[in-house]
Amino acid sequence: MNKVPPLQPGSSARTLLAMVFSQNVSPGAPNSLLQVAVKNNQQPVWYFSDKGLLHVFFGEDGKMERTSFLEAWKSLPDDNEFSKEYPNSVISSIDATVEHLAASNVFFIAKRKNANMDVLYLSAKVPRGIPFLIELTAAVGVPGAKCAVKTPNREFVPLFFEAMESLIN
Structure with a gap:
């Protein structure tokens, strides 16, 4: 539990909270919902939720x-x-996309042309050594991208696609 020093109304503070991947997992399919409870002096507990996209891991x-x-x-x-398929995604530059993805630890491996489409091969890995082998296909400047992924851990695929959508949009 992280403690934040007492705050006056209207003020704020930052704290870091360590998170462990795949620990204390709720039953059912994995999802990106992060549920948070904050104890405070004005009410017993304040609850909220937010998305915790897979690419942060x-x-x-x-x-x-x-x-x-x-x-x-x-x-x-x-x-x-x-x-x-990501019908609304537009890749405006291959180099900029590769750089943007690398900033989130999605790494470029190779590129090839297929007609007017660019096909990028990329890799990523989450804790416990779970790899994602990625094929991203798009035509520069044209709406629409397709992402294919191979991974030994199929249960994370929906979370992976949700994370990729946020990264390429």
């Missing part, structure tokens, strides 16, 4: 070499591959 160790990526992609069964 992407680690700096998520970068894969090209050959490792290819081997991992081939080693995962086809039913561990999922895709999602």
Whole structure:
């Protein structure tokens, strides 16, 4: 429990709270809802919730070499591959997108052209060594992107797609 020094009305303070990935998980499918309870002196407990997107857990160790990526992609069964369309996403620059994703620990591996589309291969990893092998397809300046992902942990796929949508929009 983090303690914040007493505050006067209208003032604020910052504190850091350590979070552990996949600890004290509620039953059911994982979701991005972060439930918070704050004890205070004016009322017993103040409750609120917010989104805690998966990409905040992407680690700096998520970068894969090209050959490792290819081997991992081939080693995962086809039913561990999922895709999602983002019809409103517009990639205005490949370089800027790669840089933006890298700032959130989504790492560039390779790029290829497929007709007028750019296909980016990327990797990310969450704690406990769970990798995400990513194929992001878009035409620069044209609305619409498609993201395919392969991962050994299928239960995190909806959270992954939610995080990617926030990163590419």
